[in-house]
Amino acid sequence: MASSCWGLPTLLCEAPELSSRSLREIRRTVDGGFRDLVREISPLIDAATAPLQRFLNGLEDAFANSPWIIVFLVLVTIAYAASRSWRITLGTVLALLAIGWVGLWQDTMVTLSMVTVCTIVAVIIGLPIGILAARSNRAEKLIMPILDVMQTLPSFVYLIPVVVIFGIGKVPGMIAVVIYATPPMIRLTNLGIRLVDKEVIEAADAFGSSERQKLWNVQLPLSLPTLMTGINQTIMMALSMVVVASMVGVGGLGKNVLQAINNQFFTMGFLNGFALVAIAIAFDRASQAFGQRLQKHTEVQHD
Amino acid sequence: MTDLSNTAAEPAALEADDEAVVPAIIIQDLYKIFGPHPDRHIDAVKKGMTKSDLNRKHGHSLGLKAIDTELPAGSISVIMGLSGSGKSTLLRHINGLIAPTAGQVLIDGQDVAKMSETELRTFRRHKTAMVFQKFGLLPHRTVLENTLYGLDIQGISRKESEPVGRRWIERVGLKGYEDQYPTQLSGGMQQRVGLARALANDAPVLLMDEAFSALDPLIRVDMQSVLLELQQELRKTIVFITHDLDEALRLGDKIVVLRAGEISQQGTGQDIVLNPANDYIRAFVREVNRARVIQLRAITRPHKPDTSWPSLTLSGSITLEEAAKQLTSSDIREATVLSRQGRPRGVVDLMDVTRNMLRTE
Ligand SMILES: Nc1ncnc2c1ncn2[C@@H]1O[C@H](COP(=O)(O)OP(=O)(O)OP(=O)(O)O)[C@@H](O)[C@H]1O
Ligand SMILES: [Mg+2]
Numbered sequence: 001m002a003s004s005c006w007g008l009p010t011l012l013c014e015a016p017e018l019s020s021r022s023l024r025e026i027r028r029t030v031d032g033g034f035r036d037l038v039r040e041i042s043p044l045i046d047a048a049t050a051p052l053q054r055f056l057n058g059l060e061d062a063f064a065n066s067p068w069i070i071v072f073l074v075l076v077t078i079a080y081a082a083s084r085s086w087r088i089t090l091g092t093v094l095a096l097l098a099i100g101w102v103g104l105w106q107d108t109m110v111t112l113s114m115v116t117v118c119t120i121v122a123v124i125i126g127l128p129i130g131i132l133a134a135r136s137n138r139a140e141k142l143i144m145p146i147l148d149v150m151q152t153l154p155s156f157v158y159l160i161p162v163v164v165i166f167g168i169g170k171v172p173g174m175i176a177v178v179i180y181a182t183p184p185m186i187r188l189t190n191l192g193i194r195l196v197d198k199e200v201i202e203a204a205d206a207f208g209s210s211e212r213q214k215l216w217n218v219q220l221p222l223s224l225p226t227l228m229t230g231i232n233q234t235i236m237m238a239l240s241m242v243v244v245a246s247m248v249g250v251g252g253l254g255k256n257v258l259q260a261i262n263n264q265f266f267t268m269g270f271l272n273g274f275a276l277v278a279i280a281i282a283f284d285r286a287s288q289a290f291g292q293r294l295q296k297h298t299e300v301q302h303d
Numbered sequence: 304m305t306d307l308s309n310t311a312a313e314p315a316a317l318e319a320d321d322e323a324v325v326p327a328i329i330i331q332d333l334y335k336i337f338g339p340h341p342d343r344h345i346d347a348v349k350k351g352m353t354k355s356d357l358n359r360k361h362g363h364s365l366g367l368k369a370i371d372t373e374l375p376a377g378s379i380s381v382i383m384g385l386s387g388s389g390k391s392t393l394l395r396h397i398n399g400l401i402a403p404t405a406g407q408v409l410i411d412g413q414d415v416a417k418m419s420e421t422e423l424r425t426f427r428r429h430k431t432a433m434v435f436q437k438f439g440l441l442p443h444r445t446v447l448e449n450t451l452y453g454l455d456i457q458g459i460s461r462k463e464s465e466p467v468g469r470r471w472i473e474r475v476g477l478k479g480y481e482d483q484y485p486t487q488l489s490g491g492m493q494q495r496v497g498l499a500r501a502l503a504n505d506a507p508v509l510l511m512d513e514a515f516s517a518l519d520p521l522i523r524v525d526m527q528s529v530l531l532e533l534q535q536e537l538r539k540t541i542v543f544i545t546h547d548l549d550e551a552l553r554l555g556d557k558i559v560v561l562r563a564g565e566i567s568q569q570g571t572g573q574d575i576v577l578n579p580a581n582d583y584i585r586a587f588v589r590e591v592n593r594a595r596v597i598q599l600r601a602i603t604r605p606h607k608p609d610t611s612w613p614s615l616t617l618s619g620s621i622t623l624e625e626a627a628k629q630l631t632s633s634d635i636r637e638a639t640v641l642s643r644q645g646r647p648r649g650v651v652d653l654m655d656v657t658r659n660m661l662r663t664e
Binding site for chain 1: 432433455
C-alpha cells in the first residue's frame with residue numbers, strides 16, 4: 001500500500017480519511033432518512049406530477065401518432081418561417097425524409113416532443129432568472145456559481161436523487177434535461193441585457209421609463225439576438241441530454257442509442273446518432289437564421 | 304463728479320443695458336463624490352480636500368465641487384470644459400439621473416434631489432427631455448416610433464401622439480423618413496431624430512450632452528443652426544454641453560466653464576472672451592475669433608453730452624465684424640450704438656472696433 005512514502009509519517013503520506021465504520025454510518029443515516037422522507041411525500045409528488053405526466057404523454061402522442069405528413073409539413077413550415085431560407089428548409093426536408101426512410105420516424109418524434117417541452121420549460125424558467133441576474137449584481141454573484149455546478153456536475157449524479165424522488169418515467173427525464181438545459185438560457189439572458197448600449201438605457205431613464213417599460217421597450221428587444229443564441233444553446237443541450245435521460249425512462253432515439261451501446265449494435269447506434277445530429281443541425285440552423293433576421297436593424301448597414 | 308447715486312446723469316457713464324433674466328434652474332453648493340462611501344468624505348472635501356488627495360488617500364473620485372449657478376429660463380446655457388471636467392455629471396443632476404452627495408438642484412423651486420422614485424419619473428416625463436452624444440435611439444423602432452418614445456412612456460395613445468410626432472419630424476427636416484430605421488440614416492439625420500424625440504415631449508427643459516460632437520464639422524454647424532432656429536420660436540430652457548468653444552459661443556446665452564469639477568468662470572460669451580478670469584480660461588479663448596464673438600455693446604463709449612449723436616446708428620447686438628463692415632462702407636467715422644430698447648446709448652468709431660478685434664490680451 002504505502003509503497004513510496006519517501007520516509008514520511010503516515011499522517012502526511014496518506015490523505016486523512018474517516019474510518020470506514022463512521023462512513024458507513026453516515027451513509028446509512030442519510031440514505032435511510034432520504035428514503036423515508038421520499039416514501040412519505042411520494043403520494044404528494046405523484047399527485048403533483050400526474051398532470052405533467054399526462055401532458056407529456058399527450059404531446060408525445062400528438063407528435064408520434066399523427067399522420068406523418070401533417071407533422072412533416074408543420075415542421076418544414078416552422079423551419080421556413082424561422083429561417084426564411086430555402087437552403088435550410090430543403091435541408092430539413094431531406095433530413096426528415098432520411099429519418100423516415102431508415103425507420104426512425106416514431107422515435108425521432110418522441111425525442112422531438114421531449115426536446116420541445118424541455119426547451120419551453122427551460123426558457124420559461126431561465127428568462128426571468130436571467131433578467132433577475134442582469135438587474136442585480138448580488139443576484140448574479142449568487143446565481144452564477146449555481147449554474148457552474150449545474151453544468152459541471154455529471155448528469156448521472158443528479159439523476160440519482162431525481163429518480164429516488166420521482167421514480168422512472170418522463171417527468172424525472174424532463175427534470176434532468178431541464179436542469180442541464182437551463183443554464184445557457186440564464187447566462188445569455190443575463191449577458192444580453194447587460195450588454196445593451198448604456199446610452200440607450202440612459203435615454204429610456206431620461207424619458208421617465210418605469211423598470212417594466214425599460215425591460216419591454218429596450219432591454220428585451222435589444223438583447224433579442226443574444227436571447228436567441230440562448231434558446232439555440234438550450235435546444236442543443238436538451239438534445240444531447242435526452243440520450244442520458246433515456247436511462248430513466250424517456251423513450252425515443254436516446255433509448256435506441258443506449259440499447260445499441262449495451263448490445264454493440266453498430267448500425268443501429270450509427271443511424272440513431274445520425275438522426276439526432278440531423279435534427280440538431282436543422283434546429284441550430286433555423287434558430288440561428290431567425291436570430292440573425294432579428295438583428296437586421298441593430299447593426300450598422302453599409303450601403 | 305463722484306455722485307454715485309445718480310450715475311445716469313453722469314456724462315462719462317453708460318446706462319445699464321442688461322437683459323432681464325429669470326433663473327429656471329438653480330444649483331446651490333452642489334457636491335458629487337463617486338465611490339462606495341461618499342458620505343464619509345464629504346466634510347473633508349467641503350473643508351478643502353483636493354480631488355487628487357481624495358483619490359489617492361481614500362480611493363474616491365470627486366466629480367463636482369461647490370457648484371453654484373443659475374441657468375436662465377428660455378435661453379441656452381452652455382456647460383463647457385475639457386474631458387473629465389464633470390460636464391455630464393452636472394447635466395445628469397438636473398434630471399436626477401445622478402443624485403448629489405450634497406447640495407440642491409432647484410427647478411421651479413422643486414429640489415430634484417429630494418424627489419422620490421415615482422416623483423422623479425413623473426418629473427422626467429413632463430419637465431425634461433434629453434439629447435445624447437451617440438443619439439441613444441432604439442434600433443428596432445422606426446424614426447416615427449423613436450420620436451414617439453417619450454409619449455408612449457406617458458401612456459398617450461398612438462392615435463393622439465402620431466400627429467405630434469409627424470409634426471416634429473417635419474420640423475427637424477426629416478419628412479419622408481418616418482418609416483426608416485435609425486441605422487439607415489446618417490449621423491446628422493439620426494441626431495435630428497434625437498432632437499425630434501426630445502421636442503415631441505413638450506418639456507420646458509431640454510438637456511443636450513455633447514449632442515453635436517459626434518457629427519462632421521459642416522453637419523455640426525448645420526445642426527447648430529437648426530437648434531437656434533427652433534429656439535427662436537420655442538424659448539425652452541436648454542442646457543447644452545460641449546467642449547468646443549466656438550460652439551459654446553455660437554449657442555450660449557450663458558456659458559459655465561468647468562475645470563476638474565469646479566466652476567472656473569461663468570458669464571456671457573463676451574464676458575469670458577473679454578475678461579478671462581484665469582490662465583485656464585485665457586488658454587481657452589486665445590484662438591477665438593473675437594470679431595465674431597464680441598458685440599458692439601461691450602465696447603461702447605459714453606457720448607459727450609454737448610455734441611450731437613452721429614447719424615449712423617448700429618444695434619448693440621451686432622458683432623465687431625459686422626460693425627467694421629458698416630463703418631467702412633459709410634464715410635462716417637463714428638456711429639451711435641443703440642440699447643436693447645432702441646434708445647441711443649453711446650458711440651464707437653472704427654478705431655475702437657479694430658483695436659478690440661485685434662487685441663489678444
Ligand atoms: N460612475 C462614476 N464612478 C466614478 N467616477 C465617475 C463616474 N462618473 C464620472 N466619474 C468621474 O467624474 C469625472 C467627471 O466625469 P464626466 O463624465 O462628468 O466628465 P465630462 O466632462 O462629461 O467628460 P467628457 O467630455 O469625456 O464626456 C471624471 O473624472 C470621471 O472619471
Ligand atoms: Mg461627458
